[in-house]
Structures are given as C-alpha cells and as structure tokens.
Amino acid sequence: MIVSLNWLKDYVDIDASVEEFCDKMIMTGSNLETCRRIGEGIENVKIGRIDKIDKHPDADRLKICMVNLGSCESTQIVTGAENIFQGAYVPVAIHKSKIPGPLHGQPKTSDGVEITRGKLRGVESNGMLCATTELGFDEKVSPMFSKDGIWILPGNWDDSLGKDIVKALELRDYAIDFEITPNRPDCLSMLGMAREAAATFGKKMRYPDTSLNTSDEKSQDYISVEIKSELCPRYTARVIKDVKIGQSPWWIQRRLLAAGMRPINNIVDITNFVMLEYGQPLHAFDITKLEGSRIVVEEAETGERFTTLDGTERELDETMLMIKDGKKSVAVAGVMGGLNSEVTEDTSTVVLESANFTSNSVRMTSKKLGLRTEASGRYEKGIDPNLCEIAADRVCKLVEILECGTVLKGSVDVYPHKIEAPTVCARVSRINKVLGTDISREEMVKYFESLEMKVSGEGDDMFVTPPTVRMDLLEEVDYVEEVARMYGYNNLPATLPGCTSRAVFPKEWDMRELVRDTLCAMGANEIQTYSFSNDKILDKIGIDEDSWERNFVRMINPMGEETSALRTILTPGMLETLSRNFSRKIESVRAFEIGNTFMKNLIDSHGLPDEAYNISIGCYGEGESFYTLKGMVEALLDKLGICNIRFIAEHEYGVYHPGRCARIVSRDARGDELELGIMGEIHPDTADNFNLDTRVYCAELFLDLLFEIADREIQFEHLPKYPSTGRDMALIVEDDLEVGKIEEAVRELEANILEDIRLFDVYRGSQVGDGKKSVAFSLKYRAKDKTLTDEEADKAHNEVVEMLKNRFGAVLRD
Amino acid sequence: MQEKLDKVLEYAKEQLEKAATIADTEEVRIKVMGKKGQLTQILRGMGSLSPEEKKEMGMAANKAKAKFEAMLKEKAAIVKEEAKKAKFKAETIDVTEPGIVPKIGVKHPITQVINEIVGIFRSMGYAVYESPEVDTVFNTFDGLNSPEFHPARDITDTFYIDDDIVLRPHTSSGEVRAEKDLQVPYKVIMPGRCFRCDTPDATHSPTFHQVEMMVVGENITMADLKGSLDHMAKKLFGPETKTKFRPHHFPFTEPSAEMDVSCFKCGGKGCNVCKGSGWIEILGCGMTHPHVHKAGGIDTEKYTGFAVGMGVERIAMLKYEIDDIRLLYENDMRFIDQFK
Structure with a gap:
C-alpha cells in the first residue's frame, strides 16, 4: 500500500518527521517496504502558458512556442512535442534549470539533467517544455491526457505563471510503501492507514465529507x-x-x-x-x-x-x-x-x-x-x-x-444480511498472562478506543466491539495482539521461560553427529544435495527397471521432470557432486552425505511415505581404491560399535564394477542376516555417464539401521599380562579363494589361542603358477594365564596350517 | 716396571689421540686392556715378583689402569659427541619444506549453522524434535490455523504428493506432531529440510532448511519469547548484538513478530549487508495461536507457548556473506573447504 504522506495529512495531523513517522508505524504493525521522496531534483522549472505556436522554418517536426512566464516577457522555446496547443499550461525548464530526467528517449541517469539555452536548427530555444517522465514520474502514471507528450497541466494556472513548479503544484511529498499483512485488508486504504496513524500518534481522525446536494430525481x-x-x-x-x-x-x-x-x-x-x-x-x-x-x-x-x-x-x-x-x-x-x-x-x-x-x-x-x-x-x-x-x-x-x-x-x-462486528470478551488478566506484562485495564481501553473500538463491561472483562472494517478481530487472542502492538513490542520485558522441558534429546541426532565427526576425521567433506530424483537418473547410474529404488514418491506438481520424485538413495546425488568437482579439475575428492530418503508407502497408498536416513560416501583421486573406501566403512562401523561385519562380493548391481562391489552385511540380535549397505568401484559405464574419466568409489549405507544395531556401550578389559608370540605364514591357494573365507575359517577354530590374524601380502605370478596366489598372514598367539613356550605356539600354529591344508588345499610356501 | 707402565700409558695416549671413531677407541682398549693387551701382559708378568714388590707394583698398575680408563672414557665421550654432531649435520633437513598435512573433513555450512543453533538451545534445556519431511496437509496448514485459501497452499507454492500430503514448506509442520507426541511442559527445537516450488536462483532454492522452536508450558509469555531469542542472537552473532521485534502476521501465532538483529557486519551503522538500515531481519515468531494448541489437544487456558521459525540458509548467507544460495547445494569442494 503506497501512502502519500501529504494525502494522509488530509485525514490526520502528523507532526513527526518522515523518519519518525515510518519508525513508529513499523512498531505498531505497518511494516515499511520503501520510502521514496517525490518532487526531488527539480530546480528552476516554472509554470508557463503557451501563448503562440509557430512552425519552425527549417524543420517540419519542430514548433516554436512563445511561452508566458508571468511578469517578464514571453520566452521562446522550440519543441518537438505534438500534444501542445495555444493556451496550454506547461512545465518550463528555463536556462540553467535541472530536472531528474531522463530526457525523452534517453536512458536514466542518476544525477539528473541540466537544461541550458541553445539553438535548435538555427532557432534559439531558451529552455525546454517537460514531459511528466522528465520530471521524475513513472511512465506508468503519466496522466492519459499528457501521455507521450508535454505535460499539460489541468485547470487554470494564470496566477502561477513563472512560479516554481514544485511549490505551485505542491509536488514535494513522500510515497511510503507499507507491507500490509493479509489479516489487515482494511489498511489497503488511505483511511485505514490514517486510522493506524491516528492510533499510533494519539491524534483524531478527520473523515471525508459525504454530504450531498442531490437533484430531486431518484x-x-x-x-x-x-x-x-x-x-x-x-x-x-x-x-x-x-x-x-x-x-x-x-x-x-x-x-x-x-x-x-x-x-x-x-x-x-x-x-x-x-x-x-x-x-x-x-x-x-x-x-x-x-x-x-x-x-x-x-x-x-x-x-x-x-x-x-x-x-x-x-x-x-x-x-x-x-x-x-x-x-x-x-x-x-x-x-x-x-x-x-x-x-x-x-x-x-x-x-x-x-x-x-x-x-x-x-x-x-x-x-x-x-x-x-x-x-x-x-x-x-x-x-x-x-x-x-x-x-x-x-x-x-x-x-x-x-x-x-x-x-x-x-x-x-x-443488502440482505447486514454484517455487524462481533463483540468479544477480552480479559485484562489473560492479555497480561500472554504478554508477561502488568498493563492496566485503563491503558488497554485507551488503546482500543484509539482504534475506534467500543469497550463496555467492568473488572477483568472488556467487551470490545471493533469498527466493521476490522474484520480480523474475532476472538480474544486478536485483542491480545492489539494491546501488544499498541503497548509496543519494544516495551515488553525480556525473560526466559521458567519451565524445564520434559522432551528427551533424541539419540539419533547425536549419532548422526558422531558419524559426521568420524568421516570428517577421515578427511571427507560433508555435502548436501537436493532431495529430488527421477527415473532417468536411476537409468543413468545403472539401476534395473524393476528395482526397489524405483518405488518413488512422486509429486503431482513438480517443477520439471528431473525433479519429479523424491530420492530413494543418495548415490546419484553423490555422483553428480563428484562429477561436478571432477569437471572443475579438482584432483581428488572424499565426500559424504547424510540425508533422508523416501519410499512409497506400499502398505497404505494414502499414507505418508517411509522416510529413512542413509549415508553415502564417495571418493576419487590418487591413492583412492576399493580398499581405502572399505577401510573408511570399516572404521565407521567400528566407531558405531557394529561388529560381525562381512563383505560379500556382488556381481549383479549395475551401479558398480561387477568384480569390485560388495554388499555389507551384519547380523541382528537374533542372528538374522542384515544388509547394511553396498559399496564398490563405480561401473565404468556409470562413471562415463557422469563424465567421470577416473576410477570412482562409492558406498551407501542405511543409517537408521546402523543406529538400531549400534552398540556404543564401552566395557573395560584388562590389559594382557603375558606376552604374545607371533608366527607368519605364506600359503599358496586357488586364486578365487577369498581371503575373507580363510580369515573366517581361522577365527572359527575353537580352543585355539589365536588372538589375531592379519593379511600382509598377496602375490600372483610365475613363482606360484597360473590360477594360484600366495597369501601371507601374520598371526598372533597368546594365552591368558602364562607365557607361551615355542612348542605351545608351534602347536597352535600347526593346527591352523593343517586346517587350511585340509579345508582349502592350501600349501605352505617355503 | 713403572717405566713399562708409563710407556704403555704414553702409547695409549698417542693411540687415543689418533682415534676418530668409537671403533678406534675400542681398538685402543683392546690393544691396552684386551687379552693380549700391553697392560694385561704387564700385569701377567707380575707373578714372578716378591709379595712386597707385588703390592707396590699392583698399586702402580691399578693406578695406570684407572688412568687409562679415564683417558678412554674421556676420548670416547668426545668421539661420540663428534659422531652425533656429524650425524645431526648429515640429517639436517629444510624445515621450511611443506608439511604432509592430513586432510580433515569439513561439515557442510548448513550443518554447522544448524548445529550452532541447536547447541545454543540445547544448553538452555531444549531437546531436538524431528518430524517427517513429507507430511499431511493437516499438520502443514489446517492444524496451523492457515486460512483455506492461503497462497502457501497453492500448487504453485507447495509440492503435493496427493491432495492430503505435501513436502513440508516449513518446519512448523512438526508443531502439531509435537503437541500430540510430547508431554507439557516442553521446549523443543525442530531443525530440518523444507521444500517450496521455487526455481533456483541466487536467493531461492526448492530445497532449504529451517529451524523451528517451540515452547509450551504454564506461564510462558511473550516476554519469554523475547528473552530467549535475544539470548540466541547474542550467542549466534556476538554479545553486542541488539534485537528488535516488529509486529507481523502469521496464521499460527498471535501476537506475531519479526525479529531484526543489529547488523553484525557494521554494528548498526549501516552497510551493504544490512542495506544501510543497520538492522537485518532474521526470523518470524510469536505466541502460538490457541487454534494451533487446540489442534494438538492442548488446554489453551492453562498453557501458553511460543513458536519461532528461522531460515538456515539465510543465516548462513548473512553470516558468511555468501551471495548465491545455489553455492550451498553445488558442493564444490573449494567452497566447502572454506568452512573448516
């Protein structure tokens, strides 16, 4: 709502400066958008009357006007405007005057335009007749009568000829644009704003005259x-x-x-x-x-x-x-x-x-x-x-x-049903209770009356009837607000709530933060990507057409096809991020995202979708490999206290390299297998689709599931009293025998004093023959109650070697 | 005899002077004190002497031995010291060469701002309350006293899954859930992701984050709202920060307010961050509308409360002077690395 300050003064007296006026109106609820001065930048522009118009001898388009500027003799001005006529009152920018501009057909300048005497096609012109736009008015508001031409002033201005136009037309004003909130449509009017101003400044309203002298006809x-x-x-x-x-x-x-x-x-x-x-x-x-x-x-x-x-x-x-x-x-x-x-x-x-x-x-x-x-x-x-x-x-x-x-x-x-304003009981006590104040009834009644409301009743109860234009006042709470804004929010005290909270801080929040801390410690940056997805991007990363990842929650009003559904997994967003960084020549990236994923509610088609947090990890660059990423995943799971992890080779999932992908599984409390996520080297075709001309490694895990099985209870264990004894072994086995299988078999050996087994070398080549590999392990043996003798250690170690010979046909290498 | 001893010592002295390494000194020791060493041999030759001579000569020999050992020790120390010096010299490195820096990851700036706000309120006894990002129209609009034809309900403003389910356009969707879920009194903070149909540009993003704050209890007043937010502003933007509450209108609160903070860049003098006004609008808030409490089954006579909603991206952008919201979702590592 644009308020002309001069117009407002027709209805209410405002003595305050424009700054004070705006500040106080803001504090009673009329938020200020802009405050613009009108009639600025005009100097030495006078009101003139065109007494005579002659044709220019050398230019068909130009006219020579004799303009009357009052007491002094007429001055000659050449113009190209077409809408002028003899007797028209016009703004005349005389020699050495200034106007805000822009000049007709020219771009706007910030410091205005100076008008000087000059010759137009050989005929002297002592200034310029102005259009409204040249005096700083927007083209959109140029009076229809003067549109596309010189501003023809309405009415008779004979008494003002030669006078300064800013003074004569009372141009100087402020156009104050207030933001009117939807509950106050009554303020979309000068009278509405005047009522607000009157209440704000404690002034009386002057309403317009509506008395009529009608004819006798009806x-x-x-x-x-x-x-x-x-x-x-x-x-x-x-x-x-x-x-x-x-x-x-x-x-x-x-x-x-x-x-x-x-x-x-x-x-x-x-x-x-x-x-x-x-x-x-x-x-x-x-x-x-x-x-x-x-x-x-x-x-x-x-x-x-x-x-x-x-x-x-x-x-x-x-x-x-x-x-x-x-x-x-x-x-x-x-x-x-x-x-x-x-x-x-x-x-x-x-x-x-x-x-x-x-x-x-x-x-x-x-x-x-x-x-x-x-x-x-x-x-x-x-x-x-x-x-x-x-x-x-x-x-x-x-x-x-x-x-x-x-x-x-x-x-x-x-007017079949006359609308009356509802009378509402507003309690002094309730208003003070909500505001945390001790405002007296008298004070509140004063506020209401300044807003043209009628108040009756006594004691705690105030029965308030607003003017009918205030259609927003329907309940007691609406009057709490009226008192608050008239009292002034800045006058309210500032305290802290006295209550303690019965809400419990959720464990998941801290767990997510723990995950962030852990991954940051491993050098990964956190990213945040949009929650949107679509079929095409799943095609692009190589997800099968009938995969669960396509149980999309779809919007009925998406912004575009690309963002038409909600993500079911985070990996596409990760790949887009890696791709963007790769294309920007960032040599290596380690990143992770913790984000919500959404799955169509398959049980209740009208129910809310299933939401679950996932974590994706992605990396590329020198030194990165399947095993660096696997190490990060292992470290993360370890931090969460999740043990019994197995990595099971996966050859069918289209996102990943068929020979370099693993499902990550664990067991729940009942011993059932739980899939925690998947990881691997991104399939070269997928990488290609994202213009990633490098090896890329990604993992995605179901975070909520991790938190369910996470066990962060810490129980102290005594440090070993007796030293351990180490033994190394190098075995020649079939090339496709997984190291994981060997380790698992060794760990499963009961009644063995093995403490730890660690792979330290894998060798393939001529020395071991085709289809074979040599795997070297370092094993550590320890007894709880004594120092092992060499014989005892040898016995335990031989048991391991024997078992591997029998089970996998492993041959001990010299 | 004494002569012999003197001679040996003379010899040892000469040899030790020549010794340059620990191995050299060891050689001298062997030559003097070894099984076939000169001193050893002299001592062996004492067997033929009379007991008196033996005593005399024994003393002399021990003296000579002690003398030699002292010489040896002294020389060994010098040689060792020199060897150390030589080693240090050889091993001297250029300390100005760059270190091998382990990369420490950086949390996304949005996370950092959320954590900062959550941290402030956590220390004031608030709990986090989380609710779904896809929620019902009731929790999002009706329960929040939003008028039937509120523009935010329009399909040009809010994403719909069907007539009754939306991608929440504000974290306020959690308010009615909290009311039904939690036991009064409570103080909760609800950070989360929101969605609106805004085409991305420098100041708009279809995905963004808000932090909602909600307190319900007996005797919760608007003064408490002011005090709590003033505290937050001082923690978030510095102890000198001033706050200003202006009346505003939101369907879910009444009275409602917008809070401005004194510009943390210029301190209120006026600059490009605050567009010359000295104040920056940060959030909307108010006393929870009784209709919203009723929607969650709360006794509106007994309990009052307040609610606050603030835009995380806006705060991040103001705090770090980020000029384009899209940077937050591009995840350029050079961008994220700046927030370490």
Whole structure:
C-alpha cells in the first residue's frame, strides 16, 4: 500500500518527521517496504502558458512556442512535442534549470539533467517544455491526457505563471510503501492507514465529507438491482446524470500520481480516488447500454463468451459471478467491466456500482481468467460490505465538487444480511498472562478506543466491539495482539521461560553427529544435495527397471521432470557432486552425505511415505581404491560399535564394477542376516555417464539401521599380562579363494589361542603358477594365564596350517 | 716396571689421540686392556715378583689402569659427541619444506549453522524434535490455523504428493506432531529440510532448511519469547548484538513478530549487508495461536507457548556473506573447504 504522506495529512495531523513517522508505524504493525521522496531534483522549472505556436522554418517536426512566464516577457522555446496547443499550461525548464530526467528517449541517469539555452536548427530555444517522465514520474502514471507528450497541466494556472513548479503544484511529498499483512485488508486504504496513524500518534481522525446536494430525481427511477447469488453480499447503485467527461483537477491527479495511479478522466479518477481512500472498488456503467434498466447479479452461463474492457474475449463458466442487465452480461463481478457497457466521452448518465463480492469467488474467477486487477486484488483480500454506501456517496460528493455531473437522490441498495462486528470478551488478566506484562485495564481501553473500538463491561472483562472494517478481530487472542502492538513490542520485558522441558534429546541426532565427526576425521567433506530424483537418473547410474529404488514418491506438481520424485538413495546425488568437482579439475575428492530418503508407502497408498536416513560416501583421486573406501566403512562401523561385519562380493548391481562391489552385511540380535549397505568401484559405464574419466568409489549405507544395531556401550578389559608370540605364514591357494573365507575359517577354530590374524601380502605370478596366489598372514598367539613356550605356539600354529591344508588345499610356501 | 707402565700409558695416549671413531677407541682398549693387551701382559708378568714388590707394583698398575680408563672414557665421550654432531649435520633437513598435512573433513555450512543453533538451545534445556519431511496437509496448514485459501497452499507454492500430503514448506509442520507426541511442559527445537516450488536462483532454492522452536508450558509469555531469542542472537552473532521485534502476521501465532538483529557486519551503522538500515531481519515468531494448541489437544487456558521459525540458509548467507544460495547445494569442494 503506497501512502502519500501529504494525502494522509488530509485525514490526520502528523507532526513527526518522515523518519519518525515510518519508525513508529513499523512498531505498531505497518511494516515499511520503501520510502521514496517525490518532487526531488527539480530546480528552476516554472509554470508557463503557451501563448503562440509557430512552425519552425527549417524543420517540419519542430514548433516554436512563445511561452508566458508571468511578469517578464514571453520566452521562446522550440519543441518537438505534438500534444501542445495555444493556451496550454506547461512545465518550463528555463536556462540553467535541472530536472531528474531522463530526457525523452534517453536512458536514466542518476544525477539528473541540466537544461541550458541553445539553438535548435538555427532557432534559439531558451529552455525546454517537460514531459511528466522528465520530471521524475513513472511512465506508468503519466496522466492519459499528457501521455507521450508535454505535460499539460489541468485547470487554470494564470496566477502561477513563472512560479516554481514544485511549490505551485505542491509536488514535494513522500510515497511510503507499507507491507500490509493479509489479516489487515482494511489498511489497503488511505483511511485505514490514517486510522493506524491516528492510533499510533494519539491524534483524531478527520473523515471525508459525504454530504450531498442531490437533484430531486431518484436513482431507483432509473435502475433496479437484483442479487441472485450468495456470492454477492451487497450491491449499491447510484445514478449520476449530465456527466461531463474531462480532465480531473490537479488536487485529484496529484493524489493519484503519488499513489502510483494514472489519471485518466474525471469519472475514472474519482472512482480510483475513492477506491484508494476507502478501499472499496467502484465501477461505472453507461446507463444507455444497460438493457431494461436493470442490474442482475448472477453466475455466468457455462461456455459464455464475454469481452472485458481490455478488449479480450474470455470464456466463462458457471462458477463466475457476473453483473448482467436484463439480457446480457456487462461485467465480471469484482474483476473487470465489459466493453459493451463502457463509459465513453459521449456518456451522459452513469450507473455507479459500489458492491461487495465474496473474496473466494473473486479469487477463483480472477485466477481462472488469468486476470488480476486493482479491484480483484482488493476483493480477494476481503472488504467490509458496510463500505458500499459511504463509498458511493463519496464518489457522488466528488462529482458535485468537480461539477462534472448531477447526482440523483438515494441509492438502490440491496443488502440482505447486514454484517455487524462481533463483540468479544477480552480479559485484562489473560492479555497480561500472554504478554508477561502488568498493563492496566485503563491503558488497554485507551488503546482500543484509539482504534475506534467500543469497550463496555467492568473488572477483568472488556467487551470490545471493533469498527466493521476490522474484520480480523474475532476472538480474544486478536485483542491480545492489539494491546501488544499498541503497548509496543519494544516495551515488553525480556525473560526466559521458567519451565524445564520434559522432551528427551533424541539419540539419533547425536549419532548422526558422531558419524559426521568420524568421516570428517577421515578427511571427507560433508555435502548436501537436493532431495529430488527421477527415473532417468536411476537409468543413468545403472539401476534395473524393476528395482526397489524405483518405488518413488512422486509429486503431482513438480517443477520439471528431473525433479519429479523424491530420492530413494543418495548415490546419484553423490555422483553428480563428484562429477561436478571432477569437471572443475579438482584432483581428488572424499565426500559424504547424510540425508533422508523416501519410499512409497506400499502398505497404505494414502499414507505418508517411509522416510529413512542413509549415508553415502564417495571418493576419487590418487591413492583412492576399493580398499581405502572399505577401510573408511570399516572404521565407521567400528566407531558405531557394529561388529560381525562381512563383505560379500556382488556381481549383479549395475551401479558398480561387477568384480569390485560388495554388499555389507551384519547380523541382528537374533542372528538374522542384515544388509547394511553396498559399496564398490563405480561401473565404468556409470562413471562415463557422469563424465567421470577416473576410477570412482562409492558406498551407501542405511543409517537408521546402523543406529538400531549400534552398540556404543564401552566395557573395560584388562590389559594382557603375558606376552604374545607371533608366527607368519605364506600359503599358496586357488586364486578365487577369498581371503575373507580363510580369515573366517581361522577365527572359527575353537580352543585355539589365536588372538589375531592379519593379511600382509598377496602375490600372483610365475613363482606360484597360473590360477594360484600366495597369501601371507601374520598371526598372533597368546594365552591368558602364562607365557607361551615355542612348542605351545608351534602347536597352535600347526593346527591352523593343517586346517587350511585340509579345508582349502592350501600349501605352505617355503 | 713403572717405566713399562708409563710407556704403555704414553702409547695409549698417542693411540687415543689418533682415534676418530668409537671403533678406534675400542681398538685402543683392546690393544691396552684386551687379552693380549700391553697392560694385561704387564700385569701377567707380575707373578714372578716378591709379595712386597707385588703390592707396590699392583698399586702402580691399578693406578695406570684407572688412568687409562679415564683417558678412554674421556676420548670416547668426545668421539661420540663428534659422531652425533656429524650425524645431526648429515640429517639436517629444510624445515621450511611443506608439511604432509592430513586432510580433515569439513561439515557442510548448513550443518554447522544448524548445529550452532541447536547447541545454543540445547544448553538452555531444549531437546531436538524431528518430524517427517513429507507430511499431511493437516499438520502443514489446517492444524496451523492457515486460512483455506492461503497462497502457501497453492500448487504453485507447495509440492503435493496427493491432495492430503505435501513436502513440508516449513518446519512448523512438526508443531502439531509435537503437541500430540510430547508431554507439557516442553521446549523443543525442530531443525530440518523444507521444500517450496521455487526455481533456483541466487536467493531461492526448492530445497532449504529451517529451524523451528517451540515452547509450551504454564506461564510462558511473550516476554519469554523475547528473552530467549535475544539470548540466541547474542550467542549466534556476538554479545553486542541488539534485537528488535516488529509486529507481523502469521496464521499460527498471535501476537506475531519479526525479529531484526543489529547488523553484525557494521554494528548498526549501516552497510551493504544490512542495506544501510543497520538492522537485518532474521526470523518470524510469536505466541502460538490457541487454534494451533487446540489442534494438538492442548488446554489453551492453562498453557501458553511460543513458536519461532528461522531460515538456515539465510543465516548462513548473512553470516558468511555468501551471495548465491545455489553455492550451498553445488558442493564444490573449494567452497566447502572454506568452512573448516
């Protein structure tokens, strides 16, 4: 809502500086968007009258004007404008004057333009006649009459010839744009803002004059109104005869310009003026174009075609509320009038509509038609139906003041259910309880009364009745807010809650943080990627078409195909990140992401999807291998206290290299196998799809599952009292025998004093023969109760070697 | 005899002087004191002497031996010291060559900001409460007193899975869940990921994070809200930070406010971060609307509460002066590495 400070002062006295005004209004709830000075940067521009226009001897397009600047003699100015005429009052930028600009057809500059005397095609010109845009007004608000030409000032300015235009036109003003929250549509009006200002500064309101000197003829003799729909709570019509269309006076135009609205002609300007003043949209019909002298408010016919004022033909449906005459539609209610009933220069009698339409109806219609107007925007937010009559009266008053028509007596007012403001009981004690204050009843009543509310009752109870425009005040809590903002949020004390919380801090939060700390310690950076996914990206990473990863939760209104579903796994986002970094020539990357994944609810198709946290780890670069990543995974699981991990070779999962991929499994408390995740070297085809011309390693684990089986209980174990004895062995085995199998078999040996087995070398080559490999282990033996003799250690070690010979055909290497 | 001893010592002295290494000194020791050493032989030759001579000569020999050992020790120490010096010289390195730096990973800046906020409130006794990222329309709008035609409900604003399920556009969706789940009184903080139909640009992202804060109890007042947030602002942006609460409107709180903090860049004088105003808008908050408490079955006469919602990306961007929100989701390692 743009508020012209000068206009506001018509209704309430403001002595404060503009800064103080804005600050205080902010603190009572009118948030400031911008505050702009109007009439700045204009120096030495005078009001002049064009007394004579001659053709330029050498240029067809140019004219030589003799401009009267009052006491001194006429000055000669050459112009190319076409809309000037003898007797026109115009802004004259004289020699050495300054205007904000930009000059017609030139780009805007920040420090304005200086105008000096000069010659145009050999003819002396002592300055320049100005357009509105050259004086700093937006092209959008240039008065229709002066559009694309010199600004022709409305009315007679003979008394001001030669006077400074800023002073004579009272141009200097502030256009203050306030953010109006949706609960306060009443503030989308000058009177609404004036009420706020009056309450904020403790001043009295001056309401506009709406007393009329009507003719004896009655409106109802000219027009009848019938409401056939519940979407129209009220319709008020008045009739104005002998309309003379013309420019409206400067005092009206000035207000509209400051409010950002283009002056068009007196009738349109008056309806716009009153709309800005009261917040009530108004519309005028040419009565001769209404067949049957009737107004009927009802829904459109399905498929009906109707041409609105902007010349566009639109298709309607049966939900759209229309204004009709006896035979046809003449306006889309609350949105835009029809071309067929437009007021033109020939119009002599108009029907003035001041009506109320329900906000939802206007919103839906405006949305369906893709047509938003100043009026529809206001109806959408909600308007007090009680405004219809007074706003219509105000229009008529301005018609009388401007002498541009004869107002007929009375209105045709159909208002079946009068809206009254609800009286609410607001308790002094409750308000203080919520705010943490000790404000007296007297003080609260003072606030309410400053906002034009009526208060009755006594003691703790205040029965408050607001003005009907305050449609937001329905319950006690709404009055808590009124007191709070009038008391001033800055005056509230600042304390801390006295209660302790019964909520428990969730373990998962700390576990996720532990995972982050662990991975960061291993040199991985945390990433955050979008939660979106789609089928294509799963194709791209090589996931089968019937895989569980495609149980997508899909949006019905995605922004695009690429983001049409929610991710079921994190690996695609990881690969995109690695790819982006690789393409930016980052040599090596270690990264991880902890994020939510989403799976379609397969049990209840209307239920919420299943959400679960996963962790993905990814890396590429020098030194990285399957085993570095495996080591990270092992270290992480170890940190979480998850033991009994096995890595099972996986050859079928399309994301990974078929020979370098493992499923990571463990066992739950009951001994059932649990799949914790998968890891491996990314399949070269997948890497290719992401333009990753390097070996890439990724892992993805089900984090929530890890937390379920995590055991972070720490139990102290005594340090060994007796030394251990080490033995190494190198075995020749079949090449496809997994080291994991050997280790597992060794560990399973019961009654053996083996403490640890560790692989330290794998060799393939001529010395061991084709299809074979040599694996070398270091083993450690220890007894709890004594120092082992060599014989005892040898015995245990031989048992291991024997078992491996028997089980795997392993041959001890010399 | 004494002559012989003197001679041996003379010889030993000469030899030790020549010795350059520990091995050299050892050689001298063997030559003098070894099985066939000169001194050893003299001592062996004493067998033929009379007891008196033996006594005299024994003393002289021991003296000579002690003398030699002292000489040997002294020389050995010198040689050892020199050897050490030589070794150190040989092993001297250029300490200005670069170290081999282990890479320490960095948490994402969004995580860091969330952790910082959670940490502040955790120390004030708040618990984290987490709720789903995909939630019901009821928890997201209706239960939060959102009007039927609120623009946020529009399919151009919020992602829908079906008519009743949305990708939560705010962490406030957790409020009604918390009300139903938790026992009053409670103080919780609800960090999490949210979604809105915003095409990515410098200031918009379809995925973003919020931290919601919610307190319910007896005698919880708007003054408590002010005090709690003022405390947070001072912890988050520095002890000099001032806060300003401006009236605002949200469906789920009343009275509602927006909180500004004094610009942490310029301290309130006005700069490009605060766009000259000296203040930066940080969050929206208010006293929880009774309708929201009712939706969660809370006795609105007995209990009051407040709620706060703040944008994590906005705070991260202001704090670190990041000029494009998309950087947070690009995950360029050179970007993330800056937040160590």
